[in-house]
Amino acid sequence: MTVETPRYDRSKLTPGIVHIGLGNFHRAHMAVYLDDLFNLGLGHDWAILGAGVRAPDAKMRDALKGQDCLSTVIELDPAGKTCRRVGSMIDFLPVEAGNASLIAAMTQPEIRIVSLTVTEGGYFINAATGQFDPAAPEIMADAANPDAPGTAFGAIVAALKARRAAGVPPFTVMCCDNLPGNGHVTRAAVVGLARLSDPELAGWIDTHVAFPNAMVDRITPATGPRERTMAASFGLADDPVPVTCEPFRQWVVEDHFPAGRPPLEQVGVTFSDHVHAYEMMKIRILNGGHAIIAYPGGLMDIEYVHEAMAHRLISALLDKVEREEVIPYVPLVPDTDIPAYFDLIRARFANPEVADTERRLCLDGSNRQPKFIIPSVRDALAAGRPARGLALVSAMWCRYCAGRTDSGAEIAPNDPNWDVLQGLARQAQEQPYVWLEQRTIYGDLADHAGFAADFAHWLRSLATQGTEATLRAYLAS
Ligand code: NAD
Incomplete structure (x- = not known):
């Protein structure tokens, strides 16, 4: 060679x-x-x-x-x-x-x-x-x-x-x-x-x-x-x-x-x-996309990112959340076709040669969620639209922090604040709102009745039905 x-x-x-x-x-x-x-x-x-x-x-x-x-x-x-x-x-x-x-x-x-x-x-x-x-x-x-x-x-x-x-x-x-x-x-x-x-x-x-x-x-x-x-x-x-x-x-x-x-x-x-516009597109679509596919993969014991992309439900989740709740709020970027940019991101995530791991994507959610996911939630709600898919993403992150995958395997600590997150995630199984009360992450979103109800609904569904059935229910909605 x-x-x-x-x-x-x-x-x-x-x-x-x-x-x-x-x-x-x-x-x-x-x-x-x-x-x-x-x-x-x-x-x-x-x-x-x-x-x-x-x-x-x-x-x-x-x-x-x-x-x-x-x-x-x-x-x-x-x-x-x-x-x-x-x-x-x-x-x-x-x-x-x-x-x-x-x-x-x-x-x-x-x-x-x-x-x-x-x-x-x-x-x-x-x-x-x-x-x-x-x-x-x-x-x-x-x-x-x-x-x-x-x-x-x-x-x-x-x-x-x-x-x-x-x-x-x-x-x-x-x-x-x-x-x-x-x-x-x-x-x-x-x-x-x-x-x-x-x-x-x-x-x-x-x-x-x-x-x-x-x-x-x-x-x-x-x-x-x-x-x-x-x-x-x-x-x-x-x-x-x-x-x-x-x-x-x-x-x-x-x-x-x-x-x-x-x-x-x-x-x-x-x-x-216009660096800010390019940056926002990348943070919302690429980094946000990583955050969307991280936790369902983590909960379903999927090791690699390209394997998550090959999973029909995770791939469909990424598509639906990005197209309905992320991309509509990304401002125009010079000389860039945003749907084409998203197609490129999908192809990049699916590249098997990179061998990026789901665990790496799941790392440090307490730092990443407020940067990559919450701003899209806010924009959707401010536009008077629901953010049900992003509420599901938050619920999957919470479920992941509780520390067990759907198969019952233990999840090793994967966040600098793991102990605090795990305590809250376990408490949230009974009282979902304690999770959203993390104001440094969610700001005042706990006070948004619609978002809080969606989050609670998905968290319950993940606990009782598992990740796969919950994804199916979301995709059918
Ligand atoms: P790396 O671990 O290979 O290298 C990190 C470098 O930063 C090392 O030289 C290390 O000594 C230095 N460093 C770490 N903490 C430091 C500190 N507090 N003060 C001074 N030096 C410090 O990581 P990498 O893959 O090269 O990524 C580095 C950064 O590049 C990322 O954090 C990110 O901001 C940016 N980046 C990385 C990627 C990627 O895919 N790896 C993509 C885009 C941007």
Whole structure:
């Protein structure tokens, strides 16, 4: 099987980007777009320097340095896998306490973008307020010791301070994490941290540094034995860190890069003032779709997402809920046919090569339901329409948290708040409304008589009839 390699001279590349958080997603997404660009002979002054601020990142550094920073990326096309070695990263900075090498690299004028994938949980957001949390211990530690910070944001603040002192214009900070308004969230973390130690610098950052919002998309599984076996089938058994991903990818970014940017529009990146619309479409239809098919699969002991999609009732549930209760409230998106987008999502979920698990989709419902499901419920109710399918989704989540599948198998804890959720879910079997009384998740929806009655009806049905019969009843309605 052939492996595609860079068609450009990597020794001639020069760095323009420092990327913090060298996980699988970055290597399957941004690094691939840049590899495509370099293959076109464009943007050779925008190579990536990898970086990490956490001790485990040193392992990834060793692995990648051991193979000249090349990443193996295998695209899981059901029609045939393809494999490439991605060459857009040319070095990986030392991973060290205090982050001196990272700060020094980000201070160099040639670095014009600092990008991040440090996971959704990496932005120090207070769950209760949804705002940046200046009292988080790691943030307080960086505020007390700004010259040797431990967080990515501390390192960014230190580098911006040094650039400002040296008269070097600031870099653009480009977040590639899956967060609504990810540029705003990143600005809040960087400026919020700077404010604690140097309010004047914080004001300067707020005024002069760009934090474009972006929507990113590509399903990229974690690497395990299955992925290593695949790499071996392409003759790359020596690569300890191959990446696999679905063929689809999308990246929509606000075009706000005062220090310049690579011409990524040449390789399929969309620059748009309407990132929010794309993001809402993705969160409601894709992430919401995952949340719709997660719990029926979990309750019926289905292991893989593609198996759930092949289950007639789950597939029909997804179709009916999306078309009746989700898609009607997704605003128009530039140059996008929303029903066609949904068809694409269905095909992506059904891809057996990705081998995404139902358990992964069921994870962390307490964080995901309020982002991916509840907003659609609110829009439907505000339009005077019922949200019976979404009430069923909530009831299935509740039933799942009670801790047993329909076959009686125990469900292992699958949420940071599992114990609390399980207690409430068990109580809800007798008193359904206690579940909706979780106001940080449902807001005032417990007070909506129609939604609360639908939820109670479905929860009772799941307990007495089981998931399959309940799905049949919903689909017949
Ligand atoms: P991963 O586990 O492979 O990598 C995560 C990286 O983030 C690692 O380098 C880790 O050290 C770093 N990190 C984690 N917590 C951090 C923190 N608090 N501070 C600094 N660094 C931290 O995960 P991944 O698949 O690369 O996904 C990373 C993020 O990419 C996701 O959380 C999501 O926001 C985004 N994303 C992922 C996918 C996907 O399918 N994997 C799709 C779209 C977007």
